[in-house]
Amino acid sequence: MEKISKDQRSPCPIAGALDIIGDRWTLLVIRDLLWDKQRFDDFLKAPEGIATNILSQRLRWLVENGLAERTPDPEDGRKVIYNLTERGKSLRPLLKSIAKWGLESIEDVYIHPDYSK
Amino acid sequence: MEKISKDQRSPCPIAGALDIIGDRWTLLVIRDLLWDKQRFDDFLKAPEGIATNILSQRLRWLVENGLAERTPDPEDGRKVIYNLTERGKSLRPLLKSIAKWGLESIEDVYIHPDYSK
Numbered sequence: 001m002e003k004i005s006k007d008q009r010s011p012c013p014i015a016g017a018l019d020i021i022g023d024r025w026t027l028l029v030i031r032d033l034l035w036d037k038q039r040f041d042d043f044l045k046a047p048e049g050i051a052t053n054i055l056s057q058r059l060r061w062l063v064e065n066g067l068a069e070r071t072p073d074p075e076d077g078r079k080v081i082y083n084l085t086e087r088g089k090s091l092r093p094l095l096k097s098i099a100k101w102g103l104e105s106i107e108d109v110y111i112h113p114d115y116s117k
Numbered sequence: 118m119e120k121i122s123k124d125q126r127s128p129c130p131i132a133g134a135l136d137i138i139g140d141r142w143t144l145l146v147i148r149d150l151l152w153d154k155q156r157f158d159d160f161l162k163a164p165e166g167i168a169t170n171i172l173s174q175r176l177r178w179l180v181e182n183g184l185a186e187r188t189p190d191p192e193d194g195r196k197v198i199y200n201l202t203e204r205g206k207s208l209r210p211l212l213k214s215i216a217k218w219g220l221e222s223i224e225d226v227y228i229h230p231d232y233s234k
Binding site for chain 1: 127128129130131132133134135136137138139140141144145148163164165204207208210211212213214215216217218219220221222223225226227228
């Protein structure tokens, strides 16, 4: 997998990763993409209530950083769908780690049926 | 381990976890605490250049959320040191997942010697 170049602020791989995905909304959209959501309206329906301007910005960010790709919607050519690239899919273990910690440490959260994938 | 209560916005464990640790600076301070840094000035020296007001705010957040504790500095009773609680230490696998993705996906990042712990 080709690596993402970055402005060399810190040599730490944690800091480097967080430059790309160190934002709550970015990670929540990646979560939905991992659950095979593809359409703007589907991301909007997430229970966290993402605002349309934040969602637009985060989807653009994911495409610009090679984590997602934007293609015409096969059901309606005037619209687009989003899918994770291989680089985006490689975030699945990281999201699983976040979910595992959430299940162990936060009250009143549940395993989503899609999460067993 | 006692669980953290939260304002019940989303039943998703990923969203619940990100309500607490879904911020780049919070995770970078947790990284330094996992590397046994304890003093305000040591966190300030991190290569990412955290600002003093952001550092103060994030340390207070970690204490309020039961991830770190603040005790008098044994070397200077007028100062304080910070240590991770058991709940804070339980974030180690999550930070390792972030580092692993960073090493695989971001150019010009390196394993920190402390990271092998």
